[in-house]
Amino acid sequence: MPGRAVTVVAMTDESSLRSVTIDRAGPGRFTATNARGATLSFGTGSGTDFTPVELLLAAIGGCTAADVEVATSRHTDPSTFSVTVTGTKVEDEGGHRMTDLTVTFSVAFPDGPSGDRARAILPRAVKTSHDRLCTVSRTIEAGTPVSATVTDANESPEPS
Structure with a gap:
């Protein structure tokens, strides 16, 4: 391309x-x-x-959804599993950024002992993902610096 x-x-x-x-x-x-x-x-x-911002929201939700799905589906498959991520795009003296990022889980499990176990661990799985496991939201919350550089595509070596 x-x-x-x-x-x-x-x-x-x-x-x-x-x-x-x-x-x-x-x-x-x-x-x-x-x-x-x-x-x-x-x-x-x-x-x-x-858009790139929507991909960021999807990455936040997708990362924690994957963590939570692994933890809860050990007990049973959910009958409903939906994650909504919202945020507000603002522009201030620092430029454009997102604020008020929120991840909301809507998960249901079938009746029975396995569903009961999955329901019981759901809040802990969400908290553990947020606090320790989700690389995406942990990186954002840590405020990891991003560097940007430019290289001349005309000077790139030819593939051998």
Whole structure:
């Protein structure tokens, strides 16, 4: 795909390195590709594609949903499992940012002993994900710095 690629990389040892590559797919449209080859399209909000802010909200909810699903589904599969993430986009002297981020779980389990066990651990699973496990929300709450650099795509070495 033609265009400028931006790579976001967590700088740690290789066993925990994560990365995605973003390629321009057209005016206001982009495609993210992960190291395993999966792709996700998004845009600037002029169409129906997710925006980067919506992807951030999805990442927050998806991370904690995955943690909670693992913990509760050990006992039984939920009959309903929905997570809603909301926030307010503001602009102040510091620029654009999100405030009032809230993750709301709506989960139901079948009647019976296994459903009772899953219901009993649900609040603890949500709290544990928020307090310790969810890399996405933990990173946001820690205020991890993000660096941005520019490289000249014309000077990149040719693949061998």
